[in-house]
Amino acid sequence: MAAISMRNIFKRYGDGFPAVNDVSIDVADGEFMILVGPSGCGKSTLLRMIVGLEDITSGDMIIGDRRVNDLAPRDRNLAMVFQNYALYPHLTVYENIAFPLRLQGVDNATVDKKVREASKTLELDEHLDRKPGNLSGGQRQRVAMGRAIVRDADAFLFDEPLSNLDAKLRGQMRTEIARLQKKMGMTTVYVTHDQTEAMTLGHRVAVLKRGVLQQLATPRELYENPGNLFVAGFIGSPPMNFLPATLSGDKLELPFGTVTIPADRADKVASSGYGGGVLIAGVRPEHFEDATLVDASKRDGGSTFTAKVDQVEWLGNETYAYIPFTAPPEVTDQLDQLARDLDGDSMRSQLVINLDGASRVAEGDDAELWVDAGQIHLFDPASGRNLTLDEANAGTVTGLQGDAAKA
Numbered sequence: 001m002a003a004i005s006m007r008n009i010f011k012r013y014g015d016g017f018p019a020v021n022d023v024s025i026d027v028a029d030g031e032f033m034i035l036v037g038p039s040g041c042g043k044s045t046l047l048r049m050i051v052g053l054e055d056i057t058s059g060d061m062i063i064g065d066r067r068v069n070d071l072a073p074r075d076r077n078l079a080m081v082f083q084n085y086a087l088y089p090h091l092t093v094y095e096n097i098a099f100p101l102r103l104q105g106v107d108n109a110t111v112d113k114k115v116r117e118a119s120k121t122l123e124l125d126e127h128l129d130r131k132p133g134n135l136s137g138g139q140r141q142r143v144a145m146g147r148a149i150v151r152d153a154d155a156f157l158f159d160e161p162l163s164n165l166d167a168k169l170r171g172q173m174r175t176e177i178a179r180l181q182k183k184m185g186m187t188t189v190y191v192t193h194d195q196t197e198a199m200t201l202g203h204r205v206a207v208l209k210r211g212v213l214q215q216l217a218t219p220r221e222l223y224e225n226p227g228n229l230f231v232a233g234f235i236g237s238p239p240m241n242f243l244p245a246t247l248s249g250d251k252l253e254l255p256f257g258t259v260t261i262p263a264d265r266a267d268k269v270a271s272s273g274y275g276g277g278v279l280i281a282g283v284r285p286e287h288f289e290d291a292t293l294v295d296a297s298k299r300d301g302g303s304t305f306t307a308k309v310d311q312v313e314w315l316g317n318e319t320y321a322y323i324p325f326t327a328p329p330e331v332t333d334q335l336d337q338l339a340r341d342l343d344g345d346s347m348r349s350q351l352v353i354n355l356d357g358a359s360r361v362a363e364g365d366d367a368e369l370w371v372d373a374g375q376i377h378l379f380d381p382a383s384g385r386n387l388t389l390d391e392a393n394a395g396t397v398t399g400l401q402g403d404a405a406k407a
């Protein structure tokens with residue numbers, strides 16, 4: 001296996017639009033790297049430039065210790081697993097896996113050894129004589145992977161391999177890919193628009209928006225320390241709430257009342273040159289709780305407030321509550337733009353909170369709620385930058401230059 005280094009990669013198609021705009025990503029040997037972002041953000045283009053199916057406009061693509069920009073796909077020794085698997089229906093599983101070796105004219109004994117090794121790893125040894133049409137989706141995916149494995153490729157590349165599967169199978173395949181990747185330690189670049197796949201599969205995740213890398217970090221870093229509004233809105237399900245807020249010292253004024261935030265967070269905002277205007281506060285649904293269920297010891301780490309609950313969904317183990325609010329135009333404009341960037345619905349008028357299933361909060365109640373104030377992010381509405389970012393635990397945050405250049 002080999003490391004992959006993308007350095008200042010640009011791709012301009014015929015119309016001059018930069019589909020990939022100055023992206024630099026280092027994938028370590030054996031690492032599982034995810035490229036994620038909404039449709040059209042340049043994920044497939046970037047992957048195709050790694051494999052050699054698309055010319056690189058500028059920048060360096062390094063695989064192992066070779067610059068591969070000018071190498072044909074077959075000379076890059078990479079294995080691409082496509083969404084439709086591209087298996088040959090008339091060939092057995094054995095011959096499908098053996099196919100790349102047959103092309104290379106490898107002798108029968110070596111082919112047999114490699115196919116049997118791969119099919120053992122993939123638990124396909126009982127199916128070698130069957131045809132792809134008789135296999136389950138998961139088995140077919142494994143055959144496609146087997147074909148990649150026998151080639152001793154330097155890295156595996158996946159472009160949305162699970163997006164055609166139903167939810168249950170997708171979950172199974174996700175687990176399977178994670179298990180194989182760990183077992184074989186293969187360098188992997190995996191494209192998806194699905195944040196669940198990104199969070200569960202990736203050692204690190206590169207979040208892209210309109211061709212520009214926004215943040216490159218571990219799933220936990222992305223979740224806990226999103227570099228900007230875009231990453232904050234993209235990672236997490238249900239998504240982070242965005243509320244209008246103003247800060248005075250460590251007192252944060254939210255639509256539902258005043259919350260005291262930790263001094264280090266307030267200091268970060270002050271040192272960013274904040275002049276007292278409207279900020280966007282980002283709070284995840286799970287960082288709220290029914291105040292009556294919060295221990296006294298924990299309570300002091302957050303703030304309690306009272307809010308009128310509009311709607312409640314009780315799911316047994318958890319409860320969702322919805323609380324309407326209004327926001328000024330400088331916030332709603334930015335949130336509408338964010339919704340367009342995310343291909344989603346704007347979340348500018350209702351707070352979604354996730355409470356323990358034991359909560360007795362009911363529709364129409366003026367409920368006493370608690371928020372974990374140490375988990376509140378504050379974003380600059382103009383640039384989208386996270387002013388409360390813990391930079392030491394945020395990986396690489398890069399999107400802001402791209403945003404500034406665009407503005």
Ligand SMILES: Nc1ncnc2c1ncn2[C@@H]1O[C@H](COP(=O)(O)OP(=O)(O)O)[C@@H](O)[C@H]1O
Pocket residue numbers: 013014019037038039040041042043044045046
């Ligand atoms: N062959 C092409 N010619 C022109 N533009 C293209 C071509 N392929 C992709 N694009 C454009 O490049 C951008 C990125 O596309 P793509 O890499 O397919 O995005 P993703 O895989 O993230 O959905 C899009 O705006 C898309 O329209």
Ligand SMILES: [Mg+2]
Pocket residue numbers: 043044045
């Ligand atoms: Mg794509």
